Amino acid sequence: MKKIIAAALSAALTLGAAAPQSVFAADKQYKVTFVDFDDKVITVQTVSEGQQIDYSAVNVDALQKHIDKYTEQAFASWDITPATTDRDITIHALSKTAFISIDGVPAVTSYYSRSGKIDLFGFKAAITVTTQTPAKDANGNYITESSTIDITSSCSASPSNLKEAFYTSDQAVIDIIPLGDDKPLYSYAIKCYDYLGDVNENGSIDSVDASSVLTTYAQYATSASGSVSPEYLKRGDVNMDGLLDARDASLILSYYALSSVDSTIDWNSILS
Incomplete structure (x- = not known):
């Protein structure tokens, strides 16, 4: 009888010791919440303690958007990039915003000939890129860095010559298009006055x-x-x-x- 009781006690002690061990062996899990520029949730990852956070699984391309004709926004970086975590965390997407400014318009809108090129003198355009950095100011806002690039020389007129522009009419609309793009950055009207002064319509002015x-x-x-x-x-x-x-x-x-x-x-x- 004593042997049976001893065996029972031994089994009970063994089970009692084993139970807590299985509980502590279970992985702790944490939520990693990724949010966009407006603090809206993009996705949530559940990771175990020590498990790598998978940044490549977040579709940052979906954050790119055209705010208006002259403004485009895209993903720049994350505010923090820990490899692992031991708590629930939120990771914010930081933006880079490109704004195109028209700082000058073409001075020449009247032409007196149907030969030659469209004159874009006076036209000026630039792109200002503003990027959020992980650092914050005293008010808790992300500090930004800006840079401006003059793109005037990379823009061209379409059509580029007067013959094509005034082929069917003495009026035309000229589109100014940046290099590598097919959408006009700026459009304006021009007019041809090649008839001016020739009142007898013989093709010469005298x-x-x-x-x-x-x-x-x-x-x-x-x-x-x-x-x-x-x-x-x-x-x-x-x-x-x-x-x-x-x-x-x-x-x-x-x-x-x-x-x-x-x-x-x-x-x-x-x-x-």
Whole structure:
């Protein structure tokens, strides 16, 4: 009987000692919560103590977005990157935001010829990239770093030449497109005035046109009635003030005189 009792006690003690050992041997698990730029949960990983956190399993590409036409946001880094954890933690995504600014627009919108290239003089554009860093300021906000890159020289006009732009009309819309992109950064209207001054529509601007404008002006200046055709006014009103007068005739004559000795003279030179 004593042997049976001793055996029973031995078994009980063995079981009692084994039970706590199995409890402490179980892995402790912790939650690693990944949140986006707005503190919204992206995903949650459950890891054991000592287990590596898998950053590659988080789809950071999904964080990229276009805020508006000129602003794009994407993932930059995490605020912390522990390899393992011994507690529940939250890891925040930090952003990099690229903003394109148009700092100057093309100065030339009027052309007096259908040959040559689109002039983008005056156009200026830059990209400012603002990146959040893991460091925080006194208010608990992430400190940012910014850099600006001038992209003016990498932008081109489409169409790039006047012949194509004015192929079917004397008006056109020009798109300015950054290198490697197919979407316009800026668009603006241009107009061709290659007909200006050629009131008799013979393809040249000379003293005959100036004389015609002066005669027409004198005729209607002394008459209470009468008018010129819209086409004649469009061609003869070279300073585009809505009137046909001696000033227009004088400008046409000046153009004729100067262009006779300098082939590079155009209306832009006369009117500016």
